[in-house]
Amino acid sequence: xxxxxxxxxxxxxxxxxxxxxxxxxxxxxxxxxxxxxxxxxxxxxxxxxxxxxxxxxxxxxxxxxxxxxxxxxxxxxxxxxxxxxxxxxxxxxxxxxxxxxxxxxxxxxxxxxxxxxxxxxxxxxxxxxxxxxxxxxxxxxxxxxxxxxxxxxxxxxxxxxxxxxxxxxxxxxxxxxxxxxxxxxxxxxxxxxxxxxxxxxxxxxxxxxxxxxxxxxxxxxxxxxxxxxxxxxxxxxxxxxxxxxxxxxxxxxxxxxxxxxxxxxxxxxxxxxxxxxxxxxxxxxxxxxxxxxxxxxxxxxxxxxxxxxxxxxxxxxxxxxxxxxxxxxxxxxxxxxxxxxxxxxxxxxxxxxxxxxxxxxxxxxxxxxxxxxxxxxxxxxxxxxxxxxxxxxxxxxxxxxxxxxxxxxxxxxxxxxxxxxxxxxxxxxxxxxxxxxxxxxxxxxxxxxxxxx
Amino acid sequence: xxxxxxxxxxxxxxxxxxxxxxxxxxxxxxxxxxxxxxxxxxxxxxxxxxxxxxxxxxxxxxxxxxxxxxxxxxxxxxxxxxxxxxxxxxxxxxxxxxxxxxxxxxxxxxxxxxxxxxxxxxxxxxxxxxxxxxxxxxxxxxxxxxxxxxxxxxxxxxxxxxxxxxxxxxxxxxxxxxxxxxxxxxxxxxxxxxxxxxxxxxxxxxxxxxxxxxxxxxxxxxxxxxxxxxxxxxxxxxxxxxxxxxxxxxxxxxxxxxxxxxxxxxxxxxxxxxxxxxxxxxxxxxxxxxxxxxxxxxxxxxxxxxxxxxxxxxxxxxxxxxxxxxxxxxxxxxxxxxxxxxxxxxxxxxxxxxxxxxxxxxxxxxxxxxxxxxxxxxxxxxxxxxxxxxxxxxxxxxxxxxxxxxxxxxxxxxxxxxxxxxxxxxxxxxxxxxxxxxxxxxxxxxxxxxxxx
Numbered sequence: 001x002x003x004x005x006x007x008x009x010x011x012x013x014x015x016x017x018x019x020x021x022x023x024x025x026x027x028x029x030x031x032x033x034x035x036x037x038x039x040x041x042x043x044x045x046x047x048x049x050x051x052x053x054x055x056x057x058x059x060x061x062x063x064x065x066x067x068x069x070x071x072x073x074x075x076x077x078x079x080x081x082x083x084x085x086x087x088x089x090x091x092x093x094x095x096x097x098x099x100x101x102x103x104x105x106x107x108x109x110x111x112x113x114x115x116x117x118x119x120x121x122x123x124x125x126x127x128x129x130x131x132x133x134x135x136x137x138x139x140x141x142x143x144x145x146x147x148x149x150x151x152x153x154x155x156x157x158x159x160x161x162x163x164x165x166x167x168x169x170x171x172x173x174x175x176x177x178x179x180x181x182x183x184x185x186x187x188x189x190x191x192x193x194x195x196x197x198x199x200x201x202x203x204x205x206x207x208x209x210x211x212x213x214x215x216x217x218x219x220x221x222x223x224x225x226x227x228x229x230x231x232x233x234x235x236x237x238x239x240x241x242x243x244x245x246x247x248x249x250x251x252x253x254x255x256x257x258x259x260x261x262x263x264x265x266x267x268x269x270x271x272x273x274x275x276x277x278x279x280x281x282x283x284x285x286x287x288x289x290x291x292x293x294x295x296x297x298x299x300x301x302x303x304x305x306x307x308x309x310x311x312x313x314x315x316x317x318x319x320x321x322x323x324x325x326x327x328x329x330x331x332x333x334x335x336x337x338x339x340x341x342x343x344x345x346x347x348x349x350x351x352x353x354x355x356x357x358x359x360x361x362x363x364x365x366x367x368x369x370x371x372x373x374x375x376x377x378x379x380x381x382x383x384x385x386x387x388x389x390x391x392x393x394x395x396x397x398x399x400x401x402x403x404x405x406x407x408x409x410x411x412x413x414x415x416x417x418x419x420x421x422x423x424x425x426x427x428x429x430x431x432x433x434x435x436x437x438x439x440x441x442x443x444x445x446x447x448x449x450x451x452x453x
Numbered sequence: 454x455x456x457x458x459x460x461x462x463x464x465x466x467x468x469x470x471x472x473x474x475x476x477x478x479x480x481x482x483x484x485x486x487x488x489x490x491x492x493x494x495x496x497x498x499x500x501x502x503x504x505x506x507x508x509x510x511x512x513x514x515x516x517x518x519x520x521x522x523x524x525x526x527x528x529x530x531x532x533x534x535x536x537x538x539x540x541x542x543x544x545x546x547x548x549x550x551x552x553x554x555x556x557x558x559x560x561x562x563x564x565x566x567x568x569x570x571x572x573x574x575x576x577x578x579x580x581x582x583x584x585x586x587x588x589x590x591x592x593x594x595x596x597x598x599x600x601x602x603x604x605x606x607x608x609x610x611x612x613x614x615x616x617x618x619x620x621x622x623x624x625x626x627x628x629x630x631x632x633x634x635x636x637x638x639x640x641x642x643x644x645x646x647x648x649x650x651x652x653x654x655x656x657x658x659x660x661x662x663x664x665x666x667x668x669x670x671x672x673x674x675x676x677x678x679x680x681x682x683x684x685x686x687x688x689x690x691x692x693x694x695x696x697x698x699x700x701x702x703x704x705x706x707x708x709x710x711x712x713x714x715x716x717x718x719x720x721x722x723x724x725x726x727x728x729x730x731x732x733x734x735x736x737x738x739x740x741x742x743x744x745x746x747x748x749x750x751x752x753x754x755x756x757x758x759x760x761x762x763x764x765x766x767x768x769x770x771x772x773x774x775x776x777x778x779x780x781x782x783x784x785x786x787x788x789x790x791x792x793x794x795x796x797x798x799x800x801x802x803x804x805x806x807x808x809x810x811x812x813x814x815x816x817x818x819x820x821x822x823x824x825x826x827x828x829x830x831x832x833x834x835x836x837x838x839x840x841x842x843x844x845x846x847x848x849x850x851x852x853x854x855x856x857x858x859x860x861x862x863x864x865x866x867x868x869x870x871x872x873x874x875x876x877x878x879x880x881x882x883x884x885x886x887x888x889x890x891x892x893x894x895x896x897x898x899x900x901x902x903x904x905x906x
Contacts, residue, residue: 003783004500005503007499007548010496012494012496013493013494014493015491018492018494019491022492034846035845035847036846038471038472039468039472040466040467042465044580045463047457064519064522065519066519066550071538073538074538092545097519111458111459117861119861156833156848278833279837280837329456329457330456363491380732383732387620392488393487397572397609398572398605
């Protein structure tokens with residue numbers, strides 16, 4: 001006999017959590033579909049050759065690896081063992097658990113390139129696994145929820161991503177948030193304009209931390225990374241720029257006058273704004289943020305990030321455009337743009353703000369209760385009719401005290417109880433009790449169905 | 454540059470497959486909820502101590518094991534290596550991928566016993582992993598779809614499982630199938646009655662194969678397992694029994710007259726039939742099959758199995774009652790009953806019978822197309838209104854030939870195209886073309902919305 005436990009960093013989702021997660025996921029799914037995105041799924045296990053080298057050295061170490069079946073040591077020699085475990089890894093494990101949904105998606109596109117209809121819009125909602133040190137809010141198994149379109153560089157896609165985020169947030173009753181938008185080309189242009197052409201990599205990494213550590217520290221970091229003090233002086237006015245969207249665009253056009261790619265970034269941003277305007281949207285909710293960088297190096301165009309204001313959790317969604325997602329698997333020229341909702345974070349935000357609707361639990365609507373075998377049999381006859389009307393109904397399965405049956409209903413958050421006692425049986429009715437208000441009345445089955453619908 | 458591939462025995466689900474799988478799963482989910490079952494999820498990874506020893510030696514070998522992170526060899530000594538890989542397994546791997554949904558559910562119930570409301574009805578739809586040799590129709594990653602109720606021995610649960618199966622099949626338009634029903638206690642009684650008390654284990658294993666290998670071979674197997682020829686002679690009339698349900702019940706009552714447990718099994722079956730009758734159901738679809746055994750040894754009461762007739766795949770669902778699911782984790786006396794739908798098999802059956810509804814693809818309803826920038830801009834203005842009306846709508850994102858846009862719609866199985874040409878723009882209409890019939894007419898946006906709803 002053993003006391004069971006869960007692996008570190010993993011969770012069960014009980015019925016209430018599941019219902020709430022489904023409320024979020026169904027909302028997101030519905031929106032994705034409204035915009036023409038279709039769902040796919042990929043296997044949890046991928047060949048390690050598909051996964052390694054895609055997430056940097058740190059990422060490689062965080063991959064969960066599957067031990068080969070049978071005698072996993074059969075290809076491991078004395079020498080391998082003496083050289084340490086790293087030498088043996090590829091010999092004892094060929095597969096790993098997926099680390100994100102992006103690399104499997106790229107693999108999927110390459111393997112199915114001849115069958116897919118491009119532009120291909122897909123969404124994918126599946127768990128990913130990372131052997132990270134578990135801590136509050138960080139798990140070793142968690143869901144990602146990605147939407148990407150590949151095979152087009154139309155900026156309509158960027159505009160629609162912004163609209164999908166708005167649509168999801170509206171349905172979730174989230175009103176106080178901002179969608180930060182920038183373009184990687186602008187960051188490249190800035191590095192050119194300040195005399196640090198080709199250094200947009202470290203520039204992005206550093207200014208990505210601007211929110212957290214402030215300009216002075218970012219300046220220090222850039223200095224250490226070899227940025228000239230002259231360059232940093234040129235950068236300062238941008239960092240401190242406080243003006244509206246039109247002001248920012250005007251400033252950038254001057255600032256980036258000598259950088260072709262920088263101006264292209266500005267023009268792409270303008271086109272996204274213009275598309276949104278043509279679609280009848282106002283732009284109040286879009287926060288053009290020249291300092292938004294996002295760490296991931298594969299973005300080449302638009303980048304965005306969504307923050308809910310006044311909650312302890314910050315970013316709940318983000319993404320961007322990439323020019324060469326599938327290049328690593330041998331298919332180049334496949335431009336795309338995608339984004340991701342952080343489901344765990346959205347869950348925490350909705351909980352913090354008390355925004356889960358009461359009926360998100362999707363519980364049974366009515367529990368039929370009874371005092372004896374006769375009432376139980378009467379309840380049996382009613383069950384089918386409730387369910388035929390689409391009403392989630394249960395009959396308490398055991399003969400037991402009414403008090404216990406009512407407690408069951410209350411714990412399971414069942415809003416109504418239908419009592420089947422002798423007098424109800426005689427009059428061919430049920431005593432319908434609203435557990436929230438305590439109100440109780442005898443009604444016919446038809447009336448009960450009407451009320452519970 | 455590498456050519457990507459999938460691990461053996463795993464699959465991607467593309468958009469059409471996913472939509473069809475969702476059609477099946479949504480149908481099942483809706484039914485489970487109608488009957489008061491709530492969803493839970495457990496992690497893909499479980500501690501190996503939770504998994505091993507639960508599925509027999511063969512099962513243990515089919516577990517996918519996760520390599521410990523970092524220097525996985527650090528606890529492995531010279532001696533371990535000399536003793537072979539089996540000695541080292543527990544030192545290099547602490548976690549495995551779940552093999553089914555039953556053991557994780559038992560663990561969940563034990564760990565959450567103080568927070569759950571019993572009788573606890575849960576369903577769970579998640580992938581499981583088995584390092585089986587891949588072959589046609591057998592995968593290393595596949596979905597299971599389980600519903601169980603624990604904490605009651607009411608036979609209402611058995612009756613409701615039969616009703617849930619019926620309800621799902623009705624919604625899926627599956628009409629030609631049978632639900633085989635038996636009770637493990639009857640099998641125990643039979644082994645007593647034929648003079649082989651205590652040997653119901655091998656008896657079940659052998660007669661489980663009756664369908665496949667026939668009575669002669671089953672008899673041989675039982676003989677080899679030490680059953681007396683006298684016992685087998687007594688068994689023969691049962692195997693060959695051909696009569697209706699009432700006849701079978703009458704026969705069994707005589708046959709099992711000396712076996713208390715056997716008679717209890719018969720009486721449980723009768724009670725299930727009686728509950729179904731009280732619920733207004735006819736019993737035509739229930740096939741009482743005294744020879745149904747099912748291999749799994751943990752069943753102690755009702756057992757059932759569902760076969761679709763006239764298709765190449767047989768059993769698509771099965772389950773039964775167990776008295777001690779959670780005993781292995783230290784919680785005894787938790788009776789329950791559960792069953793499982795084989796999602797992959799249901800998929801294949803529906804495909805074979807051509808029963809997937811055309812709209813199961815859940816595709817975009819209308820694609821707006823254009824000849825030039827002006828038409829594109831006009832389309833932009835329409836998009837929001839279609840979507841506001843809940844109509845899945847897309848605008849082709851690139852300026853390209855109409856032919857290419859129509860091909861895109863046709864490949865993506867989009868039923869309608871809304872053409873935005875100069876004359877449409879001038880008249881403030883769209884040319885709505887039904888891609889199936891080829892019919893085309895100019896309609897106002899409001900009319901288009903009305904038609905597409």
